[in-house]
Amino acid sequence: MCDSKVQAEASTTTTPGALTGIRVLDFTWVRAGPWCTRWLGALGAEVIKIEWPQSPNTRGNNIATGAGTPEGLPANLNTNGHFSDTNCNKLSVTLNTRTARGIDLTRRLVAMSDIVIENFAYGVLERWGLGYEDMKKLRPDIIYLSMSGFGHTGRDRDYQTMGAIAQALSGLTYTSGLPGQPPAGWGWSYLDDTGGLYGAMYALSAIYHRNMTGQGQHVDSSQWITGVPLNGAAFLDIQANGRSTMRNGYPPGNRAHWPGTPLVNNYRGRTVAPHNAYKTSPGEYNDWCAIVCFSDHEWRGLVGVMGSPSWATGEKFATLEGRLEHQEELDQGIEAWTKTLGKYEIMERCQAAGVPAMPVQSSQDRVDNDPQLRYREMYRDVEHPALGTWPLQNAPFKMSETPAFNSRSGPLIGGHNKEVLEGLLGISHEEFVNGFQDGTFWPKDLSMEDYPYFQEMMDDASPVHWSGNEPIANPGPAPARTPGADSAGAFAGLRVLELADEKGQWCGKQMADMGADVIKIEPPGGEAARSVGPFFQDIPNRERSLYFWHYNTSKRGITLALETEDGRRLFRQMAEKADVILETFRPGYMASLGLGYDDLKKSNSGLIMCSLTPFGQTGPWKDYQTSDLLHLAAGGQMARCGYDDEVVPDAPPIAPGGGQAWHIGSHFAYIATAAALVNRSVTGRGQYIDASVHDACALTTEGHVNQYIYKGSVVPRRTGGGNTATGPNAQVLCKDGKYVNVGQVTPERVLMLAEWMDEHGLAGDLLDEKYRDPAVIAENQSHIRELLVNFLANLTRDEAYHGLQKRG
Incomplete structure (x- = not known):
């Protein structure tokens, strides 16, 4: 490998x-x-x-x-x-x-x-x-x-x-x-x-x-x-607009909008179509790709890649409004084409035409078939x-x-x-x-x-030589500042210049919440994220985006045109006094303006610069077009998220909640930047960080990659959270129409459940001593789940939650 x-x-x-x-x-x-x-x-x-x-x-x-x-x-x-x-x-x-x-x-x-x-x-x-x-x-x-x-x-x-x-x-x-x-x-x-x-x-x-x-x-x-x-703007939508996620058409699968429901933002970024996963050849379990078109131009590019079929060239799909209105027909037409090609070939053809598309990658795909991860030695x-x-x-x-x-x-x-x-x-x-x-x-x-x-x-009685850190406690460097009675945060005194769109704004917010003075630098007219809903009181306006608000609190903001000489001069002056620069431009863009790390560190040797891009600065995919959905496809999240066949037969792989790819990339960018700051606090030296959203997502599917590496098995999609624990470990419907998640079932927990269920005459045979044996529990998972589902159907969600927790 x-x-x-x-x-x-x-x-x-x-x-x-x-x-x-x-x-x-x-x-x-x-x-x-x-x-x-x-x-x-x-x-x-x-x-x-x-x-x-x-x-x-x-x-x-x-x-x-x-x-x-x-x-x-x-x-x-x-x-x-x-x-x-x-x-x-x-x-x-x-x-x-x-x-x-x-x-x-x-x-x-x-x-x-x-x-x-x-x-x-x-x-x-x-x-x-x-x-x-x-x-x-x-x-x-x-x-x-x-x-x-x-x-x-x-x-x-x-x-x-x-x-x-x-x-x-x-x-x-x-x-x-x-x-x-x-x-x-x-x-x-x-x-x-x-x-x-x-x-x-x-x-x-x-x-x-x-x-x-x-x-x-x-x-x-x-x-x-x-x-x-990490729910994104959903909570602001509830507070500002009174809109609950318990609504018709939500969650919307992989789509940004579910057909036949009110046209509101579903927290998957911009509301566009196509925005979905599609079956590919040869039609096996993990043969899927994800395709997104954010503009009419990208849609026309996709039509060309598909060979300009007659169904796609008419006025019906020429505009975003038309594509959203006719999504079912749109997706059927696209999938008729994708089913004739392999998922990697679809990616290559689409990306060559400037159309965002990526394969839905399993754990095996990430280890064996992903040239980008291989190039970056993941x-x-x-x-x-x-x-x-x-x-x-x-x-x-x-x-x-x-x-x-x-x-x-x-x-x-x-x-x-x-x-x-x-x-x-x-x-x-x-x-x-x-x-x-x-x-x-x-x-x-x-x-x-x-x-x-x-x-x-x-x-072995021979003396042991300790080769690690000094046996005495390391006192650390001499303090550089004295905190006040009310500390302003761990990063108080730091200045961060943020040139970040949706990919890195969460990292900037986390640093700002830790006390850093984060200055968000937007182009004249504002960052594109300001046009993403939901909007306060459902009035679209660049100053009313709840999405932008959620990801950019605690920051100061300016506008600056880096493409102008004056803009570059002002940015260089700011960089001379900055501790960190966080940027998410395409690879090589900052250097093309004379604002790359090697340029800026000449006047600020302690500068830390973190470039967070979709695929990093190197590798065969570094210039590919992408989105949150596409990263969740290529990163492995969609290959694990979905339904058991007995719950929803032939269900597609489904992306987790919107924005998670950007969150994952931002978390690792924060870790790298904070580590660089710790190192600088000791050595005085800055450094450059090349961070990749794709690499980060590929790490974030729990033990699935290891299951393939060590056991040669690919974990299928399944309803519910967690890995392969014994027992229900999934969502169970309660009598109020809400769900409770039940975790791993052990012999001790089966006994607890049985005693509680017996109070209501619903324990079945769970008090039998045989259920003290983990092997018996494993053999009878379906039976235990059936009894538990029947029991919890008689309780409200809160009764089930607190009742289970109070019993251990």
Whole structure:
């Protein structure tokens, strides 16, 4: 699959990372938390992962199912390929935090770490005696990032969640699907991936703030709340116009407008047609493409590519109004043509004519058939001590001075016990051996037969040389500013020049919300996003776009014509005093004006410039025309989002809610920019960042790429969120016509459900002891779902939600 190879325990590059010298103490598990710390590790941080083999984790899930183990290898705690990718760039230490000795060693690690990250339910670290106030006594400038589902405050802080549940609660699940059908639910836990990215964004912002002020802090994040603003302008539409998403024609499938319904904006950008997915040759499950025409000119280009069929050349489809009015006929005609060609050939023909079109790519397509991802080395081979050599997913951005790099595979469980405990903490070898014997470093009742390296560690009494960060706490650079009593945000004092359209405006807003002075520079007449609805009181006007409002709060704005000499002169003057430039022009445009990074850094050596483009600055697709829908097609999201055949037979792949491709690209652009700022706070040097929306989307389908890489299987579309968990894990209709999302079913949860259902005489046979066996649950998923669906049909959504949560 790849030509590049990296050794498991040593990077082939000597270039320091942006976070070199930063130590992360990682207590995270499952997906969101480890996905956060994975990227901190790729950026150069030293990440020490604290694990315990008997605690619920993605390692242990693999033993029962073998879901992540390549064929021919035993399923154990070290052979889960998905775990390796999600946890690469980390050290692993097994430590029993339920013992006094384990807690003592944990406290010593906290004292020499820069940031502690966990995604437990509220209160776990407090019960260990390691709440934020306790940590501050160990290290006054410690940063503590908690990533629980509901946050550490509020009525529901004790509730439990996983990505799919948080996604449903945030409103995102409802944004994808077909009118008159249940929500499609995306088919994977978008908020696990995205929750992890927000964790990295928060961590980097807090590290930068500490470097500038000397202050640590507790960052209390809520996984489900991170999803709320990702609904785009939908919430402003409710507040300003009283328009609910529970309306006829919403969600509109892949279309910007559903035929036969009122012509209102459905949060998929501009309301245009065609805007859909179409079947392609040879007609197999994943043979689809997406095509969008934003103008009459692009429509005429598509007509030409199709060979100017008579049905398409008349006046009926000549205008946008006509195409919207006759969408059914329009889409039927287009699909009659697309079914005669392969999806990549359609893309190439359309793009050559300036028509936006992309293939709907499965996980296999992204790994094996995508020349753009291959060119940008998104999958590079890394050797794993137990798995062998396999591709790991790379960062979707290129940093000129501090490249993000997978320096090692996912660690063996406890594979760095001796290195960290003896080398870093300095415990004696006798203490080390005793820790295995007394259950501090490994459960006394769990065999180490599959993990012989533990015995090798105990047999080796030679001194350990610690090769990582300094054993003492890194105090960071001297503070550059003193925060006021009311901090203006982590990025206070920074100036950002934003030359961004829909692709990057979310990144600029996030930086502005963190306190940066973001100056949005629009062309005379304003940015095109101002013409996108919905509009305040449904009155179209460039000053009334709720879409523009949503993505551009907290910013200042000016207009400037960069094509004029005066405009370029003024921009150069602004760039001399700027910290960051964020731009989304086509590759090479800024350089063609004499405003490229190499031009601007001559008068500002600390300048950071981030270019966020559809496909990056390099590669065969770099100049292709695109849109949010097309990125969700090529990035893999549509190949996973849709319906089970038993729910909606022959349903198309369906794009998740509108704007998500731009959100995903902006999140990674923020991460790269914040990392560059952290590096500059230490070195004084700026750098250039080449970020790609396509690369970012290709990373954001949870474990689907890994499922193909390690198991050779392509995950199909399915109704509901999450991965392949046992049980309903999908939307269930309640008696008030609203839906509740039910997560993974375990023996404990089946018993809880059965006892509650029995109070209403609806438990069926679920109280039978056989359902204490996970294998029996797996064999009877349909039966369990049927009983649960019948039960929840007698409750309102809120009764079901709170009733289930209060019972665990």
